[in-house]
Amino acid sequence: xxxxxxxxxxxxxxxxxxxxxxxxxxxxxxxxxxxxxxxxxxxxxxxxxxxxxxxxxxxxxxxxxxxxxxxxxxxxxxxxxxxxxxxxxxxxxxxxxxxxxxxxxxxxxxxxxxxxxxxxxxxxxxxxxxxxxxxxxxxxxxxxxxxxxxxxxxxxxxxxxxxxxxxxxxxxxxxxxxxxxxxxxxxxxxxxxxxxxxxxxxxxxxxxxxxxxxxxxxxxxxxxxxxxxxxxxxxxxxxxxxxxxxxxxxxxxxxxxxxxxxxxxxxxxxxxxxxxxxxxxxxxxxxxxxxxxxxxxxxxxxxxxxxxxxxxxxxxxxxxxxxxxxxxxxxxxxxxxxxxxxxxxxxxxxxxxxxxxxxxxxxxxxxxxxxxxxxxxxxxxxxxxxxxxxxxxxxxxxxxxxxxxxxxxxxxxxxxxxxxxxxxxxxxxxxxxxxxxxxxxxxxxxxxxxxxxxxxxxxxxxxxxxxxxxxxxxxxxxxxxxxxxxxxxxxxxxxxxxxxxxxxxxxxxxxxxxxxxxxxxxxx
Amino acid sequence: xxxxxxxxxxxxxxxxxxxxxxxxxxxxxxxxxxxxxxxxxxxxxxxxxxxxxxxxxxxxxxxxxxxxxxxxxxxxxxxxxxxxxxxxxxxxxxxxxxxxxxxxxxxxxxxxxxxxxxxxxxxxxxxxxxxxxxxxxxxxxxxxxxxxxxxxxxxxxxxxxxxxxxxxxxxxxxxxxxxxxx
Numbered sequence: 001x002x003x004x005x006x007x008x009x010x011x012x013x014x015x016x017x018x019x020x021x022x023x024x025x026x027x028x029x030x031x032x033x034x035x036x037x038x039x040x041x042x043x044x045x046x047x048x049x050x051x052x053x054x055x056x057x058x059x060x061x062x063x064x065x066x067x068x069x070x071x072x073x074x075x076x077x078x079x080x081x082x083x084x085x086x087x088x089x090x091x092x093x094x095x096x097x098x099x100x101x102x103x104x105x106x107x108x109x110x111x112x113x114x115x116x117x118x119x120x121x122x123x124x125x126x127x128x129x130x131x132x133x134x135x136x137x138x139x140x141x142x143x144x145x146x147x148x149x150x151x152x153x154x155x156x157x158x159x160x161x162x163x164x165x166x167x168x169x170x171x172x173x174x175x176x177x178x179x180x181x182x183x184x185x186x187x188x189x190x191x192x193x194x195x196x197x198x199x200x201x202x203x204x205x206x207x208x209x210x211x212x213x214x215x216x217x218x219x220x221x222x223x224x225x226x227x228x229x230x231x232x233x234x235x236x237x238x239x240x241x242x243x244x245x246x247x248x249x250x251x252x253x254x255x256x257x258x259x260x261x262x263x264x265x266x267x268x269x270x271x272x273x274x275x276x277x278x279x280x281x282x283x284x285x286x287x288x289x290x291x292x293x294x295x296x297x298x299x300x301x302x303x304x305x306x307x308x309x310x311x312x313x314x315x316x317x318x319x320x321x322x323x324x325x326x327x328x329x330x331x332x333x334x335x336x337x338x339x340x341x342x343x344x345x346x347x348x349x350x351x352x353x354x355x356x357x358x359x360x361x362x363x364x365x366x367x368x369x370x371x372x373x374x375x376x377x378x379x380x381x382x383x384x385x386x387x388x389x390x391x392x393x394x395x396x397x398x399x400x401x402x403x404x405x406x407x408x409x410x411x412x413x414x415x416x417x418x419x420x421x422x423x424x425x426x427x428x429x430x431x432x433x434x435x436x437x438x439x440x441x442x443x444x445x446x447x448x449x450x451x452x453x454x455x456x457x458x459x460x461x462x463x464x465x466x467x468x469x470x471x472x473x474x475x476x477x478x479x480x481x482x483x484x485x486x487x488x489x490x491x492x493x494x495x496x497x498x499x500x501x502x503x504x505x506x507x508x509x510x511x512x513x514x515x516x517x518x519x520x521x522x523x524x
Numbered sequence: 525x526x527x528x529x530x531x532x533x534x535x536x537x538x539x540x541x542x543x544x545x546x547x548x549x550x551x552x553x554x555x556x557x558x559x560x561x562x563x564x565x566x567x568x569x570x571x572x573x574x575x576x577x578x579x580x581x582x583x584x585x586x587x588x589x590x591x592x593x594x595x596x597x598x599x600x601x602x603x604x605x606x607x608x609x610x611x612x613x614x615x616x617x618x619x620x621x622x623x624x625x626x627x628x629x630x631x632x633x634x635x636x637x638x639x640x641x642x643x644x645x646x647x648x649x650x651x652x653x654x655x656x657x658x659x660x661x662x663x664x665x666x667x668x669x670x671x672x673x674x675x676x677x678x679x680x681x682x683x684x685x686x687x688x689x690x691x692x693x694x695x696x697x698x699x700x701x702x703x704x705x706x
Contacts, residue, residue: 040638041639041640047639047640048640048643049643055659057646060641072634074635074638075637075638076638077638078635104591106663160665172664173662173664173665174662174664174665175657175658175661176663303589306626308625309626311626311632311633312632313633314632314633
């Protein structure tokens with residue numbers, strides 16, 4: 001039995017060898033359409049505010065298609081589109097034009113959407129990003145072609161009410177809120193050059209961080225600032241297959257699961273000699289794709305026509321310069337800095353940049369960083385810190401500047417081998433569980449003073465270590481005897497005794513080494 | 525005589541019959557631009573490309589696109605005539621000409637600063653709404669597939685077309701329930 005995998009196309013446990021061979025003949029072909037909601041103060045064609053509000057409180061006559069109203073184009077939307085064009089290395093057309101795309105929904109009051117189908121603001125771009133995954137040994141760099149960028153209106157929102165079941169009840173109806181109607185979107189159309197769901201989500205993740213950084217969109221997925229459609233088909237022995245379109249996904253997890261689900265679904269159909277229907281599908285809560293519309297609706301005729309109320313939009317040279325300058329002033333995004341300047345790996349830099357608290361912590365640490373501390377060391381100790389804090393049920397990552405300073409001091413000290421690994425773990429626990437929450441930073445004792453006061457420096461003198469080991473062994477002859485006979489439990493017990501007695505001040509490897517010498521040479 | 529011009533002609537006669545004094549202009553003394561006599565097209569209809577056959581599939585498609593239901597064979601026949609008149613445009617020589625989409629083609633698209641205006645007060649928003657539910661507009665459900673079974677007698681449409689009866693012939697009895705959800 002074939003089962004839908006949530007992990008991925010290649011990792012289905014129940015698949016037989018034959019199925020694997022069968023699968024190897026198919027290559028998933030995925031193209032994306034990303035709708036980015038711009039963070040301008042007003043809508044694309046009306047000066048209606050875009051702030052959140054209760055239903056139908058953000059509406060001007062144009063937004064509900066009141067006859068006689070005309071569109072007035074928002075200049076900030078053009079800047080944002082030009083910035084996006086530069087981000088995706090697109091060619092900005094000398095002029096672009098708007099089209100009407102007709103369809104009839106209550107949330108599209110004019111009966112058409114103003115978009116840019118034939119002469120978009122920018123086209124022919126390319127965008128590179130790192131692809132990483134737990135199933136991949138090494139991250140790889142992927143470049144995708146961008147077909148076009150278009151400015152367009154968003155629709156309103158619909159709440160569907162089913163018919164009331166009681167007698168004399170009403171039929172189904174829709175409740176419409178026009179607050180979002182007419183808000184500005186940029187649609188990014190990629191070529192179908194993604195081969196896995198992982199590639200698709202890394203693209204969206206990277207893009208999201210960049211558009212937030214460059215102030216193009218607020219990029220909040222749960223608010224629908226980024227909505228993704230995916231076209232999925234399976235190419236068999238280089239022969240293209242029928243594609244289906246998954247509409248309106250607004251979380252990274254959904255994009256991942258739904259694309260993988262769709263690949264698996266199409267494979268199952270093709271593998272049993274069926275035909276994939278060209279259709280529009282939606283992703284449900286679990287990421288399964290379900291058929292959305294009637295089959296013949298796929299050939300919907302949108303009756304594109306040029307929008308007669310908007311003349312050609314000529315892109316002025318100074319607009320391009322302004323967009324360029326704004327982007328240069330914004331500099332690199334945090335994840336790019338983490339990756340390219342500090343040396344974090346692609347996965348960690350994205351992971352950190354996506355979590356504001358974690359990012360704040362890392363940025364605090366980096367400011368205090370001595371350049372000899374590497375990104376790997378920071379990552380290693382962050383992982384230790386996370387485990388420690390979770391065990392003591394504290395909130396990771398710590399928020400205070402004080403802690404960040406102690407954290408970096410500890411890293412430096414362990415690096416210089418002035419503190420042992422185990423001692424640092426203890427100190428991390430101490431500081432992370434005590435330094436948070438109170439603002440009495442000035443009164444707290446820094447790592448250096450604390451260590452100095454309690455004399456916790458690593459014992460460096462080999463003769464001192466030998467003396468301490470010898471002492472402890474003489475006091476535990478029975479354990480020594482057992483350890484010498486190869487009993488590892490006794491060896492460990494002995495080691496722990498010494499460790500405790502010396503307050504973890506001997507490096508654990510060094511300690512084991514010395515203990516072995518003692519046992520082998522029968523020095524006790 | 526061409527059918528359409530005959531319709532216009534008869535209606536003009538009727539208008540004339542009611543008295544020339546009834547033809548008013550916005551301002552007194554303005555020139556009346558609508559001719560009293562119908563203009564007979566000199567376009568040779570035989571030069572026009574053939575009319576597409578109007579079958580039930582085309583009718584259904586047009587209904588879906590326009591969101592307008594034809595209510596009788598006569599309505600479909602009227603549409604056919606309208607298409608025939610529009611077809612005359614095919615004879616205009618547009619060789620090598622870029623189609624225009626607006627008379628403002630040389631104008632640049634004006635742009636506006638991103639400065640908020642006060643949105644409409646909620647009562648204004650709903651002033652034209654026939655149905656309101658709390659602060660929402662209410663519409664019938666969208667995306668209801670249209671049924672497209674044979675509703676019209678295609679022969680009757682053609683008959684009407686050739687005879688040119690001013691009254692619609694009897695419509696086929698099979699009517700469907702509008703807006704029924706599938």
